Amino acid sequence: MIVIPDNLKPKDGRFGSGPTKVRPEQVAALAAARELGTSHRQPPVKDLVRRIRTGLAELFSLPNGFVVSLGNGGTTAFWEAAIFGLIQERSQHLSFGEFSARFATLAGRAPWLKEPSVIKAEPGTHPLPRAEAGVDAYALTHNETSTGVRMDIRRKDAIKDTAGNAIGSHVKVKIVKNKVAPPFAEAEFDIIFNYGINKEGSVLDVGIENGVVEKKGAWLQFTGELIGQGKDAAQKMLAEKPDLAKKIIDAILTKRDAAPVV
Numbered sequence: 199m200i201v202i203p204d205n206l207k208p209k210d211g212r213f214g215s216g217p218t219k220v221r222p223e224q225v226a227a228l229a230a231a232r233e234l235g236t237s238h239r240q241p242p243v244k245d246l247v248r249r250i251r252t253g254l255a256e257l258f259s260l261p262n263g264f265v266v267s268l269g270n271g272g273t274t275a276f277w278e279a280a281i282f283g284l285i286q287e288r289s290q291h292l293s294f295g296e297f298s299a300r301f302a303t304l305a306g307r308a309p310w311l312k313e314p315s316v317i318k319a320e321p322g323t324h325p326l327p328r329a330e331a332g333v334d335a336y337a338l339t340h341n342e343t344s345t346g347v348r349m350d351i352r353r354k355d356a357i358k359d360t361a362g363n364a365i366g367s368h369v370k371v372k373i374v375k376n377k378v379a380p381p382f383a384e385a386e387f388d389i390i391f392n393y394g395i396n397k398e399g400s401v402l403d404v405g406i407e408n409g410v411v412e413k414k415g416a417w418l419q420f421t422g423e424l425i426g427q428g429k430d431a432a433q434k435m436l437a438e439k440p441d442l443a444k445k446i447i448d449a450i451l452t453k454r455d456a457a458p459v460v
Contacts, residue, residue, distance in 0.1 A: 295342035
């Protein structure tokens, strides 16, 4: 039998991954709440829900028409709502624990959706998303408590159109292994409202970074073929020609595979 010395045990009673211990102050606040034991149809509960939804919408600067969905249920209920409301045709899932794997499984069972793309990783590690043709929703689980892996997602800058209206956000994702291993990797990409991850923009950025896409003045080109004058025009070209985008992605992967490991 293995005995763990008391001086090595967590002071809050936890060991390994799992939910945070509830503080006494939280229990006291819950007991004093006027909504406790009140029907969800009564004004106090409706007012609380309204304030939460309005506050979250303001916090994330949601565009007109976007709503915050609240519900009483487990993760399965949330995944089903996300599958119905967020995925148009096909999704890509990062599977690295019970929660994220469940999301991918349920998406695969939806009869109106195409078979999802699933990228798996071993326990204690985290996969990275990749641009993929035909995918309109990327499922990135923020905190996978079953394996103790956390992914830190932060909005860096707002993306605006020529009129100054916010149309998206530039996001930085940092892989944090909070229980098993040291930090892993970082990735940055653009998320456009009503569209999702800007796959074409990411392909161009990574292509330029790896010397696959060349900049000739204001023009971008690939193997001598002009893609567009300026990034916006080049993104539109890749969206209209997914085969060209795939060629660029293949060229990037080929060059990375051939690079020496340091």
